[in-house]
Amino acid sequence: MHRFLKKCLNILYPRCCPVCHQILKNQEALICPECAINLKPYAGPRCMKCGKSVAAEAEYCSECSVRKRFFTEGRGIYFYDDRMKASLVRYKYYGRREYGDFYAAAICRYGKREIERWKPDLLIPVPLHPSKKRKRGFNQAQYLADRIGEFYGIPVSGCILRKKKKTKSQKKLDARQRYRNLQNAFEVTERLEGLRILVIDDVYTTGSTMDAAAACLLKAGAQRVYFLTVCMGNMG
Ligand SMILES: [Zn+2]
Ligand SMILES: [Zn+2]
Known part of the structure; x- marks a missing residue:
């Protein structure tokens, strides 16, 4: 049936x-x-922290070498190029939910070694502010996290990490403005004592969102915070 x-x-x-x-x-x-x-998923040298592409001899990208990161480690699967930008726009705003099945499968496949190494206890999608979620009809990161969790048998929670502040679009802000924009933007509703958390999102660009979320999760007792995203910006 x-x-x-x-x-x-x-x-x-x-x-x-x-x-x-x-x-x-x-x-x-x-x-x-x-x-x-x-x-093709990105297969070249990566920043040891955020996973962005770097020159062969570099350990860290320009951003991770100057800034303390709250997350332990993470990576994106594909470059955030024009075709992936167009793909994600259709996924998020034009009802192409099935694209999420492809993205989740890509994270499961190409993030396998990381998931096995990190051994997360819990998957958490980057939340949307409730008003934004209402407008969009779904949380694109939650859709991915649910499928990845199902594949690996790892629990998923879409309500522990909440977006409480309606933040401005990050696109036109510089690093410092992004940081300020996201301060106190998230809240955690439960203690996460000693847990290893894997955060899921569609895109990683400067890392300010991921870092703000990670800081909040650590404050709630999480032991480590990792992340996997479908795409990553390429200005390493
Ligand atoms: Zn980095
Ligand atoms: Zn095609």
């Missing part, structure tokens, strides 16, 4: 490729064969 319903839904609302946005010929696939060949 479940399969039958899925087939009907696929006819009414055909699933599209998250990269070229064409209707998938194989409705069971998450990406079309051409894009599967062209879209």
Whole structure:
């Protein structure tokens, strides 16, 4: 029955490729064969802290070498290039939820070694402010965290970390303004004594959001905070 319903839904609302946005010929696939060949996860040298691309001899990116980070370690899977930007826009704002299945599968596959090494006790999606969530209809990070948690058998909580301050868009702010904008933006509703937390989000750019969230989780007793994101900015 479940399969039958899925087939009907696929006819009414055909699933599209998250990269070229064409209707998938194989409705069971998450990406079309051409894009599967062209879209590669980043495999070069990474910052030891945030995972951004760095020159071969560098240990840390320019941001992590000057700033103390609250998170222990993290990484993004793909570069946040124009095609991934377009993909995430359709996922977040134009109802292409199925793209989230592709992103979650990519994190499960290419973040496997990290998840095995970090051994998180709990997955937490970066929260949206309630008013923003209402407007968007869903939290894009929660959708990913739910699928990753299901795959690895790790519990997910979408309500322990909350966004309490409605922050301005970070896009046009510099590093210091971003930091100030996010101060006291998050709150944690429970003690997380000794837990290893893995935070999930769609994009990592300067790390100010991730850092503010990590600071808040540590204050609530978390032992370590890691992160995985679908994309990462490339100005390492
Ligand atoms: Zn495609
Ligand atoms: Zn870094």
